[in-house]
Amino acid sequence: MTELIYYDDPYIREMETRVMEVLDDGIVLDSTIVFGRSCGVKPDEATFTTKSGTYTIIDRREESGQIIHILEEGRPRVGEKGILRIDWARRFSMMKLHTTLHILSSVVLEKFDVLVTGSDITPEKAKIDFDMDRNFTKEELQLIEDEINRIIKEDHRTTSGVISPEEAEKIPGFIRSKSGKLPQGLKELRYTKIEDVDMQADGGIHVRSTSEIGGVKIVKQKNKGRGRRRLEIVLT
Numbered sequence: 210m211t212e213l214i215y216y217d218d219p220y221i222r223e224m225e226t227r228v229m230e231v232l233d234d235g236i237v238l239d240s241t242i243v244f245g246r247s248c249g250v251k252p253d254e255a256t257f258t259t260k261s262g263t264y265t266i267i268d269r270r271e272e273s274g275q276i277i278h279i280l281e282e283g284r285p286r287v288g289e290k291g292i293l294r295i296d297w298a299r300r301f302s303m304m305k306l307h308t309t310l311h312i313l314s315s316v317v318l319e320k321f322d323v324l325v326t327g328s329d330i331t332p333e334k335a336k337i338d339f340d341m342d343r344n345f346t347k348e349e350l351q352l353i354e355d356e357i358n359r360i361i362k363e364d365h366r367t368t369s370g371v372i373s374p375e376e377a378e379k380i381p382g383f384i385r386s387k388s389g390k391l392p393q394g395l396k397e398l399r400y401t402k403i404e405d406v407d408m409q410a411d412g413g414i415h416v417r418s419t420s421e422i423g424g425v426k427i428v429k430q431k432n433k434g435r436g437r438r439r440l441e442i443v444l445t
């Protein structure tokens with residue numbers, strides 16, 4: 210199993226690792242800092258440089274519990290060591306927007322009692338859909354934006370870890386997506402906690418402290434159909 214270094218420290222931008230397996234479309238590494246998908250976050254873009262060359266990692270997929278780093282072209286050999294480097298600006302921007310969406314979903318749950326029906330995060334902007342049957346008013350959007358920015362400035366720490374399904378069931382709103390149920394048969398669930406603000410099921414990676422986000426703005430609202438009022442957010 211590939212060791213997932215980003216869960217220990219999401220701020221590592223490069224590291225040495227080794228090729229364990231070579232497949233048709235990519236490679237399995239001994240350990241990795243290349244993050245996959247969670248809450249609509251896009252996979253990292255990265256390079257892997259060995260004696261035989263530099264390989265561009267364009268995506269990630271999982272198969273039978275294995276993480277495959279998909280390469281654009283060329284393949285290193287099994288056993289080769291190399292340096293893995295992620296596109297840090299891209300990753301850090303998505304970490305900030307991801308933490309923002311957790312704060313936003315917590316604010317909207319508290320003020321409007323609605324859950325999330327979808328989300329999508331790119332380095333440029335984040336989109337989140339809520340199970341609302343009407344648009345948010347201009348005043349409500351301003352209230353939400355002010356509340357998120359207040360929480361960001363208050364500088365709350367984020368932590369993550371695992372808990373048992375029994376513990377998870379006792380936490381109101383732990384599963385934040387409307388369709389979400391606790392997965393059956395799992396011994397433990399990953400969560401992310403923003404101190405005093407939010408705790409929810411999440412396999413993603415976040416900024417250490419909300420002040421790192423700086424500030425955000427809600428730039429658009431769209432009606433994407435029943436139970437899908439979409440807000441678009443950018444970093445300021």
Ligand SMILES: [Zn+2]
Pocket residue numbers: 247248307311410411412413
């Ligand atoms: Zn998340």
